[in-house]
Amino acid sequence: MIKGFGKYVxxxxxxxxxxxxxxxxxxxxxxINPYIYILFILLLPFTIPGYFLLGISFLLGISxxxxxxxxxxxxxxxxxxxxxRPGIAQLISSREIIEKGNTPNLxxxxxxxxxxxxxxxxxxxxxxxxFAETFSFGDFLETLLRWILSSIFSIVIILASQFxxxxx
Amino acid sequence: xxSLFRFLLRNYFLMMFLILEAISLVLIVSLNDYQRVTFxxxxxxxxxxxxxxxxxxDDYFSLGRTNARLAAExxxxxKQLQMRIMNQENYPINRPDTVEAPAYIFTSAKxxxxxxxxxxxxxxxxxxxxxxxxxxxxxxxxxxxxxxxxNVSQNYSTGLSLxxxxxxxxxxxxxxxxxxxxxxxxxHFNTADLKEIPFHVIVNVGDTVVxxxxxxxxxxxxxxxxxxxxxxxxxxxFYDIKVELSTNFKTLKYVEVVQNTKRAELIKLESNNITE
Numbered sequence: 464m465i466k467g468f469g470k471y472v473x474x475x476x477x478x479x480x481x482x483x484x485x486x487x488x489x490x491x492x493x494x495i496n497p498y499i500y501i502l503f504i505l506l507l508p509f510t511i512p513g514y515f516l517l518g519i520s521f522l523l524g525i526s527x528x529x530x531x532x533x534x535x536x537x538x539x540x541x542x543x544x545x546x547x548r549p550g551i552a553q554l555i556s557s558r559e560i561i562e563k564g565n566t567p568n569l570x571x572x573x574x575x576x577x578x579x580x581x582x583x584x585x586x587x588x589x590x591x592x593x594f595a596e597t598f599s600f601g602d603f604l605e606t607l608l609r610w611i612l613s614s615i616f617s618i619v620i621i622l623a624s625q626f627x628x629x630x631x
Numbered sequence: 632x633x634s635l636f637r638f639l640l641r642n643y644f645l646m647m648f649l650i651l652e653a654i655s656l657v658l659i660v661s662l663n664d665y666q667r668v669t670f671x672x673x674x675x676x677x678x679x680x681x682x683x684x685x686x687x688x689d690d691y692f693s694l695g696r697t698n699a700r701l702a703a704e705x706x707x708x709x710k711q712l713q714m715r716i717m718n719q720e721n722y723p724i725n726r727p728d729t730v731e732a733p734a735y736i737f738t739s740a741k742x743x744x745x746x747x748x749x750x751x752x753x754x755x756x757x758x759x760x761x762x763x764x765x766x767x768x769x770x771x772x773x774x775x776x777x778x779x780x781x782n783v784s785q786n787y788s789t790g791l792s793l794x795x796x797x798x799x800x801x802x803x804x805x806x807x808x809x810x811x812x813x814x815x816x817x818x819h820f821n822t823a824d825l826k827e828i829p830f831h832v833i834v835n836v837g838d839t840v841v842x843x844x845x846x847x848x849x850x851x852x853x854x855x856x857x858x859x860x861x862x863x864x865x866x867x868x869f870y871d872i873k874v875e876l877s878t879n880f881k882t883l884k885y886v887e888v889v890q891n892t893k894r895a896e897l898i899k900l901e902s903n904n905i906t907e
Contacts, residue, residue: 513644521651528658535658542655546648595659 471507475523478503483530494609497616498537500527501588502624504544505581506568509552509561520545533596540591544584551587555579569625581621582614589614686743693884704773735850736890738762740770745792747820747880752794754778756886759786767848769889775854775877776800776842777886788888794820794880802855802874803843807832810843813855813874820880822859825872832870834861840874847897849889 482500504520524538531537552561555576565571567580593610639646690697740762744755758764760783770777770790779798780790791798794815802825803810811827825840838858844851859875891897 514647517644517647517651521655524655534662535655535660539652539655539659542648542651546644546652598659 471503474506475503479523479526479530482527487531495612495616496609497613497620498527498589498592499617499620499624501541501544501584501617502621504541504548505584505621506566507548508566513549516548517542517545536592536595539595540588543591544588547587548584551580551583554583577625578622581618585614585617585621586610589617686741690884693882696882697884700773734891734893736892738764738888738890740764740788740886740888742883742886743787745880745883747792747794750796750817752792752880753789754792754883754886755787755789756888757787758888759784759788761785763890764788764888765890767894768891769849769853770886771849771853771889772878772883772886774879775856776849777878777880777883779848780888792880793823793876793878800849800855801843801845802840804828804832804834804858805839805841805852806835810845811869811872813840816873821876823856823874823876825858825874826869828870828872830863830868830870834858834870834872836860847891847894850891 478500482498486497486499500523503523504516507516507519520541521538524541525534527537527541528534552567556567556572567577569577572580589610593606593613597606738758740756740758742754743757744753746752754770754777756764756770764780764783766780766783768780770780776793778790778792778795780788782789793800793813796815796817798814800813801810802813804825809828809832811825813823813825815823828834836858840855840858842849842851842853842855854877856874856876856878859873861870861872864871
């Protein structure tokens with residue numbers, strides 16, 4: 464169904480493990496916890512069927528939830544991202560690129576579009592995540608700060624990883 | 632009907648999104664402790680009131696039983712009082728110090744939500760921070776130990792019930808004062824396991840198990856249950872003791888929250904031992 468199915472399976476496993484084993488243990492001052500596993504959803508091909516996109520988003524989120532003991536929080540955020548992804552893709556890139564069945568990566572989109580794509584996606588995902596976690600607007604400013612700082616870190620890590628991979 | 636199917640099929644992406652998001656939300660609210668308390672609290676005008684109204688209505692039907700229980704508790708308290716008065720007459724030197732504040736303060740509360748059928752059961756009561764409830768206070772009722780408070784909102788508190796495998800209570804056997812820890816076996820709502828009682832101790836079926844007072848949550852000697860049966864596990868040095876709990880978690884209605892007023896002092900003192 465998808466080109467390079469095996470590649471995606473490996474990417475799924477690696478991203479989940481990196482997230483739960485390494486990044487979840489990095490909590491700088493309690494404000495910054497980067498979540499880069501959504502890179503998996505970002506890199507799925509444009510032409511992927513909708514049910515598959517939502518299903519795999521849910522599966523990814525629930526895997527992270529199982530490891531970090533937060534049932535529903537990550538899966539809710541990833542399903543939201545999966546749902547909005549087609550819209551974001553239309554927003555940042557032209558119709559030809561989407562219809563050609565490309566994967567939305569750095570080389571296909573170019574830096575400016577890819578940056579926009581990552582920033583919008585990370586912001587949406589993290590916004591849901593942090594507010595679902597605190598579950599109130601009581602500490603609104605603190606949650607806002609965590610959202611912005613963590614998003615910046617996630618974006619930087621995701622972009623850096625893409626540069627390292629596509630340089631070779 | 633067919634047009635409904637066609638509609639669903641055409642909008643399957645949106646439908647699937649809504650279903651998966653709903654599943655996530657249910658998971659968030661039902662499985663995360665913190666979110667449950669907050670959800671409960673933020674919607675207390677709705678869910679909280681309905682719960683409480685229903686509970687109030689339900690109260691009328693159990694008035695007879697509640698009265699009988701209160702009368703029995705009164706009788707037992709009166710007996711204790713009498714014994715204390717007699718003691719004081721015989722040994723006037725034992726008169727309690729009235730200057731010192733009491734070590735334990737009790738607050739009565741009503742159970743508004745409770746379960747017995749999960750591996751980790753929680754209990755919700757209708758008193759919260761407004762009434763001076765704080766985390767790590769004990770919950771008891773007339774029959775014995777019920778649980779420990781873990782989360783407090785303004786008007787409600789939730790806690791681990793004794794029927795929660797994460798709760799360990801220091802307990803001792805009254806006949807010989809040996810202590811171990813009591814933890815629920817996860818099987819039946821009126822039995823728990825007493826662990827860490829070594830072999831050389833003489834244990835009998837019917838011995839009373841009470842709190843040991845080492846936990847600084849419960850006072851010394853609160854009833855927990857009686858020993859139902861005990862056995863030997865091969866390869867260990869400890870008994871496998873089954874305790875029949877004296878509290879009936881299925882009919883739990885009124886509880887009291889115990890506050891140890893000297894707890895902070897005790898913890899501060901004991902923490903010195905660790906840092907040395």
